[in-house]
Amino acid sequence: MSKAPTVYDVADRAAVSIATVSRVLRTPDAVRPETRDRVLHAVSELGYVPSGSARGLAERRTGVVGLYFPGFDAVDEIADLDVLAGDGRPDRPFTVVRGAGPREDGHASKLFQDEVLRGAELEAWRRGLVLMVGVGRGDPEASIVRDMAGRVDGLVVLASSIPDDALERLARRVPVVVLSGPRVGDRHDHVTVSNTEAMAELTRHVLAQTGGRAPTYLAGPEDSPDGGQRWQGFREAIAAAGLSVDDVQVLRGDHTRASGRRVGEGLVGRGLPPALMSSNDQMALGVLDAFRGAGVRVPHDVVVTGFDGIDAAALSSPPLTTVRQPMLELGRAAIQVLARRLTAPAAAPMSVSLPVEVLLRDSSDRGR
Template identity: 70%
Template sequence: MTVSRAATVYDVADRAGVSIATVSRVLRSPEAVRPVTRERVLDAVAALGYVPSGSARGLAERRTGVLGLYFPGFDAADDAPALDVLSAGGRAAPPFTVVADGTDADAHTSMLFLDEVLRGAELEAWKQGFVLMVGVGRDDPDRSTVRDMAGRVDGLMVLARSVPDDVLANLARRIPVVVLSGPPRGDHYDHVTVSNAEAMGELTRHVLSQVGDGDVVFLAGPADSPDGEQRREGVTAAVAAAGRAPVDVIRGDFTRASGRRAAEELLRTGVPSALIAANDQMALGALDVFRAGGVRVPQDVLVTGFDGIEATALSVPPLTTIRQPMIELGRAAVQVLARRLEQRDAPPLTARLPLRILLRESSRRAD
C-alpha cells in the first residue's frame, strides 16, 4: 500500500495563493478574514485533505489544547468483576444469560457522582475548544499519574484533597489549577464547590422532625474527604442545635460495598431510627442489606443520602437525597480553568453552585 505525503500548510498557502499566516488566521479566526479569501483557503484545505498539526500549533503557542481532570478513584465500581476478553481464545461468549430472580449483583447502571462531573467537563471542554485528559489515581500513592498529566496539559482540575498539598503547590507553579469541591483553605487556587454543611444541616433537621427522640447514626466518608467532613459537620451542628446527644458515626469510603458493611454492623448492634449517609452509594448499600434483613424503610429506619445520582429515584423505597449539580460542577470547572488560562493574574475565584434537597419516601414516617 502506498502512503501519500500529508499536505502541509505551505501546500495550502501555495494552492490558495496566500501566505501561511493567512491560512492560520482562516483556521483559527475565520471571521477575521475576508469572505473571498476565506473561501479560497477552505477550498484548498478540502482539496488537499489538510489536517492542522496540533503539536506544531502547540509549540508555536506554548499550549497543548488539552485540559486535565484528575480523580482519586474512590467512586469507581470497586466490586465490578474482572474483565478479560482475550483469555477465551477466540471462543464466542453466550449472547445472553437469564437471572431467575431478576436481580443483578454486578449491575453498575446508575450514573455515579464522578461520572456526571466528567460528563459535564467533557461537554464544556468540547464547547471551549479543548481536549479533556482524564486521570484516575487509584492505587497511586506517589501521585505519578497526576505528575505525568501536568506535563501534558495546559491546566488541571483536581478533586479537593485528592493530591497532597505539597504536590499540588508544585504543580500549580507550572500550570493553572482548579480545585473541585471542598472549601477554600487560604490557598491561591480557583475553586468550584457547593454548600455541603448547610444543606446537610437542613436535611438533618428534617430527619429529626421525623424520628422524635429516636437515635440517629451518621455514615461518614473517609476522614480526608473535605466534602465528607463538611457533611459530617452539618449533621453534628444540627443535632447539637436541637439539644440532642452527639450522633454515632460509622466510617465508610463512599462505595456501595462500605454501605453494606455498615448496615450489616447495625443489624448486629442495633438498627437506629435513622441512618444519614454522606453519599448515595453508601445509602443504597445500606438499603440492600436492610431489605435483605427484613428491616423496613422507612417504617423501621429512615435512610438518606447525598449526591442525587439516578439510582436514588429508582431504589425501593425512593431515596431521600441532596442533589448536587454534578454536570454543572464539571462544566464550571472547565469554564473557570479556561478563564484562568486567559487571565493569569486575576484574583482567585470561588464558584459556589446550589444544591437541592429531594425529600422522598425513605425519610418520611407514616402519620
C-alpha cells in the same frame, strides 16, 4: 503519494500571507468575509489539515486538558479478562442468574465520578479541547498525575486525590482546578457544591420527622473531599436544635453499598436509631438492603437518608430521600474554569459553588 499541503501552499493559492491563513483558521470572525472565503476555499481545494503539533509549539499549547481521579473501580476485586484467548468466542454466550443481588464489583459506588467525567468530556468537546483522563488508584506518589502535567495545558483534580505538597508543585507547572472540597489556604481555582447548606437543611427535616431525636450519622472515608462539609452542615443543624453533637452516634463506611449493608446489619443487631443519615447514596442504599432483609420498616421504624442524588436512589424501596448534586455540571464547570484560567493566567483564584436539590421522598416521610 503526493506531499501533504502546507500553510504556505494555502497562502499561495489564496494570495494572502501565512499570518492571514492562521487568523482565518483560529479566529475567522476577525477576518474580512471575502478574504476568509478565499482562504477557506483554498483549504478545501488543497485538503489542508492544520498541524496540531506545530500550532502547539507556536502557541506553547497542546489543546489537551487533564482530569485526574484517584480511581474508578475496585481494582483488586476485578477478575482477569483476556478477550484474545481462544478464537474470541465465549463457551456460553449468556448466563441466566435467578435472584441476583446488586453488583459487588465497586462500579456502582463510582457513579459520581462517571457523571463528572461525562460532563468534563462534553465541555471539553464543546470548546475544541481534548480531555486526557488519568486514574491514580494504587499510585500514592501521584506519579501518574505528574506525568500528565507534562502533556496537558491544565489539570482538574479531585480534592484530596493527591497530597497538598504534590498539588503545589503541579500548580507551578500547569494551572490546576480543584474539584470538590473547600479552599484551604491555597490559590487554586475551586469548583464545589453547596454541601454544608444542603446537609443542614436535610438534617432539619429529619429532626422534624423524629420529634427532635438525634439521628445516627454514617460517614465515609476520612479523606473524602466533600465529607467535611457535609459533616459541618449536620453538626450546625444538630447544635441549632439544642442537641449535643457529642451524643450523636457516628459510624463509618467506605462509600460503597456493601459497607452500608454491613452497617445496617450491625444496627439491626444492636438496636435501631430514630434515623440514619448517610453521607452518600450508595451507603444509604446498602442500609435499606439490610433493613428490608430484616423486616425493618422504613421510615416507620427508622428514617433513612442519603446524599448525591444518583438514579438508583429514586428506584429503591422505599425511594430514598437525598440531596441531588449536579454531577455532570460539576465536570462542565471545572473545564469552564480551567479554560478561563488558560486565557487569563494572572486572574485572581476563583471559587465556584453550584446549587443542589434536597429531594424529600418516602424513606424519611413518616406522614405517609
